[in-house]
Amino acid sequence: MIQRVIVLTSGKGGVGKTTTTANLAVALARGGHKVVAIDADIGLRNLDVVLGLENRIVYSLVDVIEGSCRLKQALVKDKRVENLFLLPAAQTRTKDAVKPEQMKALCDELREDFDFVLVDSPAGIEGGFQNAASGADEALVVSTPDMSAVRDADRIIGMLESLGKSPIRLIVNRLRPNMVREGNMLDVSDVLDILAIDLIGVVPEDDNVVTSTNKGEPLTLNSTSPAARAFDNISRRLIGEEVPLLDVESLASTGFMARIRRAFGFKG
Amino acid sequence: MSSEEAILLRSNGSDLRLIVAEGLSRERIEGELTRVASEAQSLLRDAGVILDFQGRSIDASMLRCVLERLVWPSGMKLLSWMTLDVASQEFLRRSGFVVGQPKREASRRKSSPPPSCLLFRSLRSGQRLEHEGDVVVVGHVNDGAEVFASGNISVWGRLQGIVHAGYEGDDGARVIVAHMEALQVRIGRRVSYMDRGAPWWGSPVLIRVDGESVLVEEFVI
Ligand SMILES: Nc1ncnc2c1ncn2[C@@H]1O[C@H](COP(=O)(O)OP(=O)(O)OP(=O)(O)O)[C@@H](O)[C@H]1O
Numbered sequence: 001m002i003q004r005v006i007v008l009t010s011g012k013g014g015v016g017k018t019t020t021t022a023n024l025a026v027a028l029a030r031g032g033h034k035v036v037a038i039d040a041d042i043g044l045r046n047l048d049v050v051l052g053l054e055n056r057i058v059y060s061l062v063d064v065i066e067g068s069c070r071l072k073q074a075l076v077k078d079k080r081v082e083n084l085f086l087l088p089a090a091q092t093r094t095k096d097a098v099k100p101e102q103m104k105a106l107c108d109e110l111r112e113d114f115d116f117v118l119v120d121s122p123a124g125i126e127g128g129f130q131n132a133a134s135g136a137d138e139a140l141v142v143s144t145p146d147m148s149a150v151r152d153a154d155r156i157i158g159m160l161e162s163l164g165k166s167p168i169r170l171i172v173n174r175l176r177p178n179m180v181r182e183g184n185m186l187d188v189s190d191v192l193d194i195l196a197i198d199l200i201g202v203v204p205e206d207d208n209v210v211t212s213t214n215k216g217e218p219l220t221l222n223s224t225s226p227a228a229r230a231f232d233n234i235s236r237r238l239i240g241e242e243v244p245l246l247d248v249e250s251l252a253s254t255g256f257m258a259r260i261r262r263a264f265g266f267k268g
Numbered sequence: 269m270s271s272e273e274a275i276l277l278r279s280n281g282s283d284l285r286l287i288v289a290e291g292l293s294r295e296r297i298e299g300e301l302t303r304v305a306s307e308a309q310s311l312l313r314d315a316g317v318i319l320d321f322q323g324r325s326i327d328a329s330m331l332r333c334v335l336e337r338l339v340w341p342s343g344m345k346l347l348s349w350m351t352l353d354v355a356s357q358e359f360l361r362r363s364g365f366v367v368g369q370p371k372r373e374a375s376r377r378k379s380s381p382p383p384s385c386l387l388f389r390s391l392r393s394g395q396r397l398e399h400e401g402d403v404v405v406v407g408h409v410n411d412g413a414e415v416f417a418s419g420n421i422s423v424w425g426r427l428q429g430i431v432h433a434g435y436e437g438d439d440g441a442r443v444i445v446a447h448m449e450a451l452q453v454r455i456g457r458r459v460s461y462m463d464r465g466a467p468w469w470g471s472p473v474l475i476r477v478d479g480e481s482v483l484v485e486e487f488v489i
């Protein structure tokens with residue numbers, strides 16, 4: 001077994017950590033891996049909603065750490081996909097309810113039973129990020145392609161490096177090729193130029209993400225929308241498969257890309 | 269990584285510099301510190317030692333770990349802590365430790381020029397390098413990173429962060445940058461604001477104080 005603990009984080013808030021965690025967790029589980037997603041954004045419980053498991057929560061991460069319940073009791077099993085579990089956040093606690101040593105012990109305990117432990121963390125400029133990251137070996141940094149998000153991501157990458165996390169890889173989320181084209185956004189190479197870490201995937205802006213969040217059904221459950229395919233590819237790269245980056249051309253058949261192509265002035 | 273390069277001991281004039289490799293996991297550090305404390309005890313006893321953690325952050329538990337496993341058992345004389353992480357620098361200063369290159373005594377200062385600092389890496393947002401002497405960064409200085417030098421500063425990559433050359437008040441210090449994209453540069457007691465639209469933006473530049481003003485010139489070799 002591979003048994004990897006991966007923290008998903010970002011510099012700025014609201015760039016898509018939770019969305020990414022949910023979609024990767026589902027994609028990996030569908031790929032036959034045993035996965036647990038931990039909602040370590042304590043006090044802002046929403047991974048459960050994105051995964052559509054909010055009604056089934058009994059205990060939380062903090063209950064486990066305080067010894068109010070056993071770890072197995074707190075894990076929520078997903079009924080739609082084999083091998084997918086959620087360890088929910090406590091809604092009422094502050095972000096320092098969990099100490100780094102406790103988080104590390106918890107991740108190590110989960111590592112025994114799971115191939116992948118994905119930790120959805122608070123944004124790095126908030127307190128609580130270091131606690132959430134303390135049990136992880138690897139990190140996935142999510143950033144949108146705008147200057148302020150990239151600058152904050154740079155800071156978090158420095159912190160992750162200084163905590164000895166490796167590898168630290170980048171996901172560029174909500175890319176809008178037409179915006180790049182118009183010079184309103186950085187393109188992926190600009191982002192990589194500044195952050196100088198390995199890119200594991202690019203996820204396009206996709207309206208399906210919003211509807212899927214509202215329904216509590218991550219796209220990787222069944223969709224073939226552009227974002228679903230991007231998340232799926234990232235999950236395959238995570239397990240070491242070589243999957244070429246989704247570029248603008250390879251998405252040409254979808255409605256989304258047809259729109260982009262028109263914006264670019266391509267035919268057909 | 270082999271255990272030989274995990275922790276490096278280097279002589280630093282009359283002192284020793286102990287460098288803890290940045291990629292080392294927390295567990296490895298604990299083991300390595302204990303190993304170094306026992307294996308290099310004759311070398312470390314009573315020696316002045318600078319602990320260099322490179323870009324690593326140092327929190328309360330790391331601090332305790334280093335004191336308990338290395339500093340106290342080895343009998344060394346801890347001179348200072350070095351880390352590029354600003355939050356850690358502040359934490360260590362608040363705890364009463366010397367941070368950065370220890371200040372040289374006035375007598376030694378006059379006789380020999382200060383050593384220069386050659387940094388083979390980029391500095392990210394939230395990282396700061398302070399040095400008494402010249403600094404050469406063979407890498408980028410990103411937006412939100414800072415370099416302070418009592419002497420000259422040269423940046424071989426892109427400069428987007430803040431540099432302060434001659435921070436002890438030397439208006440004669442210079443800044444040389446391969447790819448200039450910083451909105452502000454400080455030399456001696458002067459602060460100069462840069463213009464994104466300037467013809468040299470993104471180019472190699474030499475920056476120096478000329479009379480009352482800060483002069484930026486495109487730099488050609
Ligand atoms: N690729 C995408 N296309 C369109 N919308 C997206 C995409 N990724 C995320 N979103 C939307 O952006 C919003 C923020 O996403 P999400 O909650 O995952 O961010 P977060 O980084 O976890 O935020 P926080 O820092 O608050 O925890 C959500 O409404 C989500 O639906």
Ligand SMILES: [Mg+2]
Nearest residue numbers: 017018041046
């Ligand atoms: Mg979130």
